[in-house]
Amino acid sequence: MSDDRRVQAARRIAAHIAGHLQADLSLQLWTGEVLPLGPNARDDIRIVLADPAAVRRLVLKPGLMTLFELYATGDVRIEGGSPLEAADRWDHGRAVHLPRRVDKALIARELIPFLIGGKTRGVGDAAFDDTGEVGQRQDKAARRDKDFISFHYDVGNDFYGLFLDPEMVYSSACYADDTTPLEEAQTRKLDLICRKLRLRPGQRLLDVGCGWGGLSCWAAQHYGVTVHGVTLSEEQLAFARAKVERLGLSDRITLELRDYRDLDLSDHFDAISQVEMFEHVGFANHDRHFLEMKRLLKPGGLYFHQASVRRGGRDPSNIAPQTNATRTIGRFIFPGGELDTIGMTVTNLGRLGFEVLDVEDLREHFQRTTAEWSRRLMARRGEAVALVGEERTRLWLIFFAMCAKGFERGSILVYQTVAQRRRAGPSGLPLDRRSLYD
Structure with missing residues (x-):
């Protein structure tokens, strides 16, 4: 088949x-020919x-997974x-409904x-072997949680340092307004967590999934608590321990x-924080997670839970619907x-021994953070x-793009x-939220 015919076909499809x-x-x-994808479209991007x-590959195996592979190898790329x-250059609603609007007979022809x-070649890095089944293997041993954590977080501290704030906080920031820089928004979030947990000197805090130690250090420095942090990432642990030593907080x-879940402690902590480890x-394992939080907390102790969530579908019995996006992100x-x-979060907390005191949405904050x-x-x-x-660099960039647009659209x-x-009786907490923000 001559290349000229492919070029002509590509022109007609693009138009x-x-x-x-x-x-x-x-x-x-x-x-090298450039074709606009809209009226008066610019060609800077x-x-x-x-x-x-690559077009053949997409035709034979259509879907987001194939597109990720082609983007990773550079067969499809974005320049400018x-x-x-x-993604900011098109209307997402139009893009989502595009397959239903185009002339399928014309496209097929x-x-x-x-x-x-x-x-086309596949993804070359062995780190990206298909792990599509891991989400289905639910028991603790089969899930290989430490392997999962290492895959995502042990890419290297220097890599994460390229885009994170100095505290190395890898979770949604909390912005005061449109002008707040990321560094300030992250320390603002750390302080808000400590205030929501009502931390005070002499208390003991368990930081589950402590990451690079940002919250642990902030709570010890500014609120005088004793902190025990746990992580499954060796890279994060090395960084966090060095930071603790450097700040004199050992x-x-x-x-x-x-x-x-292997901590040999019960009724030990005044407060527990879990910041985007729950995903x-x-x-x-959700039930066990909340029961472990209950086991480790003193009666009346506070548990802080920050997590990204789905909107949920119309069928409440289908708690784990797989989509092209979730399968692709899970693999790469x-x-x-x-x-x-x-x-589900609120329901599970309520039925497993907790009283839910406060729920706050940070969707637009995370859109700004990932952007x-x-x-x-x-x-x-x-x-x-x-x-x-x-x-990996290409994949992380497209991952952030998907997250930012996902949070933007809700x-x-x-x-x-x-x-x-x-516990029976009063909670012992203030009756309003002013103390959290004053």
């Missing part, structure tokens, strides 16, 4: 899609189709901007020239590489990750490539929930 998508960016073919065989900047040709903070737990970025709903991570990583892309390679949300280990 047809442009009329429906009406995007403000362009498509660049393997020949371009989706580059580097190999016509980041994936998020490209024009794709015929692409079906005869060579194969007498108040103990950190260890341990699954929190790693898995649906079948976040193996074993499963998102709760806020309704800022995307901007920072893109600005230091060369350094990222040197650290983790071109494929298909993903994030909540801070505060609960108290149930």
